[in-house]
Amino acid sequence: MNTQTLVSLDPESSRLICRGEWNLANLIKIKNDIKKISWPKQGALIVDGQDITKMDSAGAWLLNYSLKKISSNKLTTQLQHFSEQAAELLALVAARADDALEAPVLRHQNTLERVGRGAVQQLGELRDFLEFTGQLAFEFARGIFHPKSWRWSELAAVIYQTGLQALPIIALLSFMIGVVISYQMGNQLRNYGANVFIVNLLGLSILREFGPLITAIMVAGRTGSAFTAQLGTMKLNQEVDALNTMGVTPGQLLLLPRLLGLFIALPLLTMWADIFGVLGGIVMANSMLGITASDFLHRFQVEIPMRALLIGLGKAPVFALLIGSIGCFQGMKVEGGADSVGKQTTRSVVLAIFFIIVADAIFSIIFSRLQL
Amino acid sequence: MTQQPIIEVKDISINLGGAWVHKNLNLSVNRGEILAIVGGSGSGKTTLLREMLMLQKPDSGSIRIFDHELTTASRLTLLEVQKRWGVLFQQNALFSSLTVQENTAFPLREHTELDTKTINDLAILKILLSGLSADAAVKYPAELSGGMQKRAGVARAIVLDPELLFLDEPTSGLDPESAGAFDELILNLQKTMGLTIVMVTHDLDSLWHVTNRVAFLGEGKVLCVDAMAALVKNPHPLIQAFFSGARGRTTQRIYD
Ligand SMILES: Nc1ncnc2c1ncn2[C@@H]1O[C@H](COP(=O)(O)OP(=O)(O)OP(=O)(O)O)[C@@H](O)[C@H]1O
Numbered sequence: 366m367n368t369q370t371l372v373s374l375d376p377e378s379s380r381l382i383c384r385g386e387w388n389l390a391n392l393i394k395i396k397n398d399i400k401k402i403s404w405p406k407q408g409a410l411i412v413d414g415q416d417i418t419k420m421d422s423a424g425a426w427l428l429n430y431s432l433k434k435i436s437s438n439k440l441t442t443q444l445q446h447f448s449e450q451a452a453e454l455l456a457l458v459a460a461r462a463d464d465a466l467e468a469p470v471l472r473h474q475n476t477l478e479r480v481g482r483g484a485v486q487q488l489g490e491l492r493d494f495l496e497f498t499g500q501l502a503f504e505f506a507r508g509i510f511h512p513k514s515w516r517w518s519e520l521a522a523v524i525y526q527t528g529l530q531a532l533p534i535i536a537l538l539s540f541m542i543g544v545v546i547s548y549q550m551g552n553q554l555r556n557y558g559a560n561v562f563i564v565n566l567l568g569l570s571i572l573r574e575f576g577p578l579i580t581a582i583m584v585a586g587r588t589g590s591a592f593t594a595q596l597g598t599m600k601l602n603q604e605v606d607a608l609n610t611m612g613v614t615p616g617q618l619l620l621l622p623r624l625l626g627l628f629i630a631l632p633l634l635t636m637w638a639d640i641f642g643v644l645g646g647i648v649m650a651n652s653m654l655g656i657t658a659s660d661f662l663h664r665f666q667v668e669i670p671m672r673a674l675l676i677g678l679g680k681a682p683v684f685a686l687l688i689g690s691i692g693c694f695q696g697m698k699v700e701g702g703a704d705s706v707g708k709q710t711t712r713s714v715v716l717a718i719f720f721i722i723v724a725d726a727i728f729s730i731i732f733s734r735l736q737l
Numbered sequence: 738m739t740q741q742p743i744i745e746v747k748d749i750s751i752n753l754g755g756a757w758v759h760k761n762l763n764l765s766v767n768r769g770e771i772l773a774i775v776g777g778s779g780s781g782k783t784t785l786l787r788e789m790l791m792l793q794k795p796d797s798g799s800i801r802i803f804d805h806e807l808t809t810a811s812r813l814t815l816l817e818v819q820k821r822w823g824v825l826f827q828q829n830a831l832f833s834s835l836t837v838q839e840n841t842a843f844p845l846r847e848h849t850e851l852d853t854k855t856i857n858d859l860a861i862l863k864i865l866l867s868g869l870s871a872d873a874a875v876k877y878p879a880e881l882s883g884g885m886q887k888r889a890g891v892a893r894a895i896v897l898d899p900e901l902l903f904l905d906e907p908t909s910g911l912d913p914e915s916a917g918a919f920d921e922l923i924l925n926l927q928k929t930m931g932l933t934i935v936m937v938t939h940d941l942d943s944l945w946h947v948t949n950r951v952a953f954l955g956e957g958k959v960l961c962v963d964a965m966a967a968l969v970k971n972p973h974p975l976i977q978a979f980f981s982g983a984r985g986r987t988t989q990r991i992y993d
Pocket residue numbers: 753754758776777778779780781782783784785
């Protein structure tokens with residue numbers, strides 16, 4: 366079977382004899398056999414299909430394609446002895462192959478064009494984002510006059526998922542951050558015999574910066590991505606369209622509860638992170654620098670101003686709005702398919718973390734100007 | 738052609754969510770025929786299809802396809818079988834990140850050693866055969882209408898020239914003209930490529946027009962397998978209820 370050629374030319378009678386299985390599995394072999402044939406320049410070529418045991422559409426396509434390539438006005442081809450099924454298959458393939466067998470080629474974009482299009486697209490996205498936040502603000506304002514339109518159960522569910530369920534991971538993470546910071550700082554302070562200042566350093570850095578920042582970044586990864594993926598999948602499923610046709614805006618049911626829920630949950634989580642961060646510091650100060658917990662807490666009370674805590678907590682709602690609005694916006698931008706969900710989710714997390722850090726930098730500048 | 742059935746389902750039972758969806762179900766499909774599976778909503782048609790495709794393992798029983806026992810088959814045997822069947826899912830299941838042409842070419846790329854040009858040509862041929870125009874080849878599934886996506890799904894299902902084709906509700910959601918054209922397409926494929934087709938359908942026109950036999954599912958079993966004309970005369974109350982609605986009677990009159 367393998368040694369036998371599947372197609373050969375008998376020059377005497379000018380017959381092309383096809384035999385064996387003309388199917389996808391043998392396609393490469395048939396192609397090679399065809400390449401070896403030296404075609405006559407003119408005359409009438411008879412293609413004999415008597416010995417073909419099996420033919421599928423790939424085989425039919427190859428035969429049709431090869432014959433079309435060699436035939437000209439001097440050389441004509443004629444099919445003979447094909448089984449009824451093979452003949453029909455050949456006719457079917459020939460009918461389609463007469464149409465263009467080429468897929469249209471997409472135009473290639475050069476670098477300049479890509480940059481330009483990219484810039485316009487980014488600007489468009491910025492405009493869409495402003496429109497989105499404007500619409501949400503409008504819906505929020507309308508909600509104030511129609512207290513009945515509030516979705517309390519949705520809101521509670523969001524707070525539960527984004528707040529309560531995040532407690533363990535946030536606690537663990539900030540505890541470890543507290544440990545790491547006081548270890549590094551304690552090493553330096555010990556050199557100067559300034560052990561007790563660990564309280565000032567740790568307290569200020571955790572309350573003002575690390576608590577809010579670590580919590581916000583964690584929540585951006587945990588909740589912002591979830592918002593985008595949930596909303597995106599709902600959009601693909603046409604659930605959002607269904608809501609719209611029922612006179613319930615997605616803003617009311619899906620977006621505002623998420624945004625407000627996060628607005629409430631994130632400051633609480635930040636407070637929680639502060640507690641565990643300081644706790645981590647206490648443990649480390651005790652074991653490394655020999656400061657007892659009660660000494661630590663006593664000094665903490667005296668040295669750390671209330672201001673530090675409030676500034677830290679004050680950033681959290683801003684971070685919450687950033688994470689929530691970016692997450693929801695990217696989710697509502699999903700279109701097409703699963704691919705788009707992945708892309709927008711990535712964008713959502715990257716942009717949220719980016720803007721959290723930008724906002725934090727702006728806060729630092731403002732607070733230093735105000736000498737807080 | 739052997740008279741050995743191409744699919745043989747024996748005594749399968751499956752329990753989903755605490756209820757027996759199939760209880761000792763038997764079904765065999767002959768080579769070269771078009772067999773439809775019908776039954777009320779929730780009667781387990783999709784489940785049966787999923788079991789035959791080995792997407793869901795029955796709790797007991799045996800499923801033989803191409804003379805391979807699938808319930809205990811190794812990965813390699815399963816792969817051999819998988820290359821010989823094509824599947825069109827109810828929701829098409831086209832890969833959203835690939836164009837129609839790339840979708841269609843995917844099985845060829847995975848399972849053959851052909852060169853890129855041949856693969857592309859074969860993919861385009863199948864796209865044309867399934868009734869799409871070549872323009873649609875470079876589009877993404879999300880850019881196509883429901884009916885066009887169905888055709889793209891068919892193109893992908895037949896690209897390896899399978900011997901066996903599974904279709905889950907191929908004409909649902911199509912307009913009457915497209916549904917009719919789809920029926921023709923199925924008949925054409927069966928005739929020219931010698932396919933065996935197993936399809937789940939509710940479409941009464943398809944049932945009368947294209948099928949050789951119809952299996953009626955109910956009570957966790959195949960209640961009756963017969964040609965359509967004989968099936969509608971079956972006195973079983975479930976079958977009577979299914980076909981004796983106004984629509985059932987109208988279509989029956991047309992084809993009688
Ligand atoms: N994963 C699952 N878990 C629990 N029950 C299931 C599961 N999948 C299916 N079922 C149940 O099995 C039964 C059969 O479902 P199946 O999807 O096969 O029905 P069907 O005949 O295809 O119906 P339809 O015509 O509506 O598509 C239903 O009662 C369904 O609730």
